[in-house]
Amino acid sequence: MNASRAFAVTKRVLRDLKNDRRQLALIFIAPLLVISIFGVAFTGSVKDVRVVVVNGDTGVGNSSLSDKIISNFDTSVLNVAYANSESDAVGQVQNGSASAAIVFPSHFTQSVVARASGQTSVAPANTTITLLADKSNPNVSDPIIATVNTAVAQTIQGLGRQAPASVDSSNAVYGANAQFIDFFAPGIICIAVWQLTTLLTLISFVGERTSGTLFRLLASPLKESELVVGYAVAFGIIGIAQSAVLLSAAVILFHVTIVGDVLLAFGVIALLAIVSEGLGIMLSSFARREAQAIQFLPIVVLPAFLLSGVFWPIQAIPEWLRPVSYVLPTTYAVEAVRSVILRGWGLDKIYPDVIALLIFAGVFLVLATILLRRRE
Amino acid sequence: MKDDVCIRNLEKDFNGFKAVNNLSLRVKHGEIYGLLGPNGAGKTTAIRILCGLLRPSSGEAYVLGTKVPDPGVAQNIGYMPQELALYRNLTVHENLAFYGEVFGLSKRQIETREQALLKLVDLETSKNLLVDELSGGMQHRISLACTLLHEPQVLFLDEPTVGVDPDLRASFWRYFEELRDAGITMLITTHYMDEARHCDRIGFMRGGRLIAEGSARELLELTHTDSLEGAFLVYSRTEGLQ
Ligand SMILES: Nc1ncnc2c1ncn2[C@@H]1O[C@H](COP(=O)(O)OP(=O)(O)O)[C@@H](O)[C@H]1O
Ligand SMILES: [Mg+2]
Numbered sequence: 001m002n003a004s005r006a007f008a009v010t011k012r013v014l015r016d017l018k019n020d021r022r023q024l025a026l027i028f029i030a031p032l033l034v035i036s037i038f039g040v041a042f043t044g045s046v047k048d049v050r051v052v053v054v055n056g057d058t059g060v061g062n063s064s065l066s067d068k069i070i071s072n073f074d075t076s077v078l079n080v081a082y083a084n085s086e087s088d089a090v091g092q093v094q095n096g097s098a099s100a101a102i103v104f105p106s107h108f109t110q111s112v113v114a115r116a117s118g119q120t121s122v123a124p125a126n127t128t129i130t131l132l133a134d135k136s137n138p139n140v141s142d143p144i145i146a147t148v149n150t151a152v153a154q155t156i157q158g159l160g161r162q163a164p165a166s167v168d169s170s171n172a173v174y175g176a177n178a179q180f181i182d183f184f185a186p187g188i189i190c191i192a193v194w195q196l197t198t199l200l201t202l203i204s205f206v207g208e209r210t211s212g213t214l215f216r217l218l219a220s221p222l223k224e225s226e227l228v229v230g231y232a233v234a235f236g237i238i239g240i241a242q243s244a245v246l247l248s249a250a251v252i253l254f255h256v257t258i259v260g261d262v263l264l265a266f267g268v269i270a271l272l273a274i275v276s277e278g279l280g281i282m283l284s285s286f287a288r289r290e291a292q293a294i295q296f297l298p299i300v301v302l303p304a305f306l307l308s309g310v311f312w313p314i315q316a317i318p319e320w321l322r323p324v325s326y327v328l329p330t331t332y333a334v335e336a337v338r339s340v341i342l343r344g345w346g347l348d349k350i351y352p353d354v355i356a357l358l359i360f361a362g363v364f365l366v367l368a369t370i371l372l373r374r375r376e
Numbered sequence: 377m378k379d380d381v382c383i384r385n386l387e388k389d390f391n392g393f394k395a396v397n398n399l400s401l402r403v404k405h406g407e408i409y410g411l412l413g414p415n416g417a418g419k420t421t422a423i424r425i426l427c428g429l430l431r432p433s434s435g436e437a438y439v440l441g442t443k444v445p446d447p448g449v450a451q452n453i454g455y456m457p458q459e460l461a462l463y464r465n466l467t468v469h470e471n472l473a474f475y476g477e478v479f480g481l482s483k484r485q486i487e488t489r490e491q492a493l494l495k496l497v498d499l500e501t502s503k504n505l506l507v508d509e510l511s512g513g514m515q516h517r518i519s520l521a522c523t524l525l526h527e528p529q530v531l532f533l534d535e536p537t538v539g540v541d542p543d544l545r546a547s548f549w550r551y552f553e554e555l556r557d558a559g560i561t562m563l564i565t566t567h568y569m570d571e572a573r574h575c576d577r578i579g580f581m582r583g584g585r586l587i588a589e590g591s592a593r594e595l596l597e598l599t600h601t602d603s604l605e606g607a608f609l610v611y612s613r614t615e616g617l618q
Contacts, residue, residue, distance in 0.1 A: 011474070012474045015465075015470055016465045020465045210459070212460060213462065215455070216455060219450060220478050221450045221478065223447070375430060
């Protein structure tokens with residue numbers, strides 16, 4: 001291994017990039033676009049959902065518990081309309097003009113008061129609010145259900161009654177002010193680096209093969225291992241630059257909070273970029289043209305995107321698919337980068353992930369070298 | 377084993393197809409050897425074996441006395457692939473500097489040799505242009521310069537003049553003769569038969585085999601033709617009869 005020859009390769013790759021606007025755009029602008037789209041799409045919480053209330057509650061005297069509950073609805077989430085019959089309300093949900101029907105039974109206040117004062121003969125149906133939601137989109141129905149539940153709890157508390165047990169979740173171990181984007185931003189950054197590094201290496205290497213430059217290099221004193229390492233260093237640097245841009249965008253545009261050591265996160269991402277580079281070189285030996293190389297991309301991107309814990313944790317992935325998650329290098333990178341950024345973990349805690357990535361990098365670089373060394 | 381290049385009973389089999397078939401030839405020190413033949417004759421395959429890019433199926437090949445493939449000879453050979461083998465997004469200078477560094481040249485060495493070579497191929501003013509911006513002929517000249525930068529002792533030039541205009545071709549051959557006079561050994565392939573008169577010796581290749589060998593004059597006299605193209609056709613026909 002001759003460091004100056006490997007470094008010549010590194011310089012060559014970086015210069016190539018510097019001179020090629022199309023590649024530069026691919027490296028920096030494309031992921032920025034992706035993180036912005038995800039950021040905008042996912043930070044907006046559910047707002048202004050139309051629900052139809054059917055309030056048959058006659059109240060007791062001039063006080064009505066149902067009116068109190070309705071007045072406690074979070075009006076930024078729910079846009080409340082009224083209907084006279086349950087069938088009318090459900091009809092509106094069915095035709096899509098509303099997302100849920102909320103039905104109060106006719107003797108609601110009276111029954112709740114009676115139940116509260118110890119009467120056991122009250123029929124449960126008379127104290128139950130029926131919520132008929134379009135649950136086909138849980139992202140909409142879950143907030144409706146949560147809002148109604150909260151309003152009920154608030155109303156009961158307002159009456160001076162305490163629930164027999166309660167949960168206080170206002171303090172957090174990690175991620176005190178975290179939004180969903182705080183959770184997935186580290187993952188998106190890892191996936192962007194993974195995908196683009198693999199793609200760029202693939203394209204560069206298929207180019208080296210088709211343009212004949214690889215022949216010239218293989219007939220020169222440059223060793224295959226030096227070529228692989230030279231590329232690895234270049235893409236490690238590019239990966240760090242990419243993640244710096246992406247992380248800045250996440251902080252500036254979406255107020256993602258960074259708790260831990262950014263440099264440690266960059267180190268992990270650089271390691272991931274090296275793994276991707278090895279993969280790209282390996283794949284390039286199975287492609288004769290650039291167009292063939294692009295066909296590998298879905299295989300590289302989709303599993304990583306879905307199964308490495310970017311949007312939902314590995315624990316939420318069906319057990320039979322989990323082995324796939326564990327052979328994806330991105331799983332370890334996403335986990336480590338997220339723990340550093342969101343939880344402030346140090347190397348002492350993320351080292352298992354780092355070791356996994358080091359093993360991937362070692363194996364992939366060796367395999368890439370072996371494939372290059374192969375002579376027909 | 378005095379000769380700089382020596383091939384003995386070389387065969388290269390691609391899944392049952394013999395691209396090179398029982399090829400034997402020698403290139404003496406300081407000689408220009410022209411390997412001539414139509415497309416598909418096996419010229420590129422033979423050169424790739426000599427440069428260590430392919431493994432022979434049988435037979436052997438020696439370069440500077442070393443049996444190839446062997447990483448040890450790389451420093452002393454210059455290979456100009458049939459493809460231009462340049463980085464299109466890099467400038468002329470960046471290409472030359474990269475190949476220079478790969479061959480372990482110092483910055484100083486790269487600079488002085490770059491200057492001399494660019495002058496030679498008449499591209500001094502294009503030093504900082506992207507290869508992509510150059511014409512095909514200019515790219516060929518840069519490709520040749522990249523091959524010569526580390527001052528190799530043996531040159532393997534695979535169709536160096538294909539797609540090059542006649543003026544430039546003539547100056548390429550003048551330059552090859554100068555290199556030969558300086559003691560450089562060259563194996564050059566071409567399918568332009570007539571420019572091979574500049575070679576000291578010529579081998580006709582067809583279907584992976586060497587069908588005739590000799591100096592241009594010998595080949596013309598033996599076949600009673602007045603062009604190498606005609607000579608090739610004669611050998612090609614008689615080989616077909618055998
Ligand atoms: N890697 C390969 N796999 C299969 N066939 C090949 C390969 N390389 C060359 N060939 C075949 O070998 C023959 C000789 O090719 P080549 O050496 O490139 O000829 P030339 O350079 O004289 O035009 C051609 O028929 C070509 O199709
Ligand atoms: Mg050829």
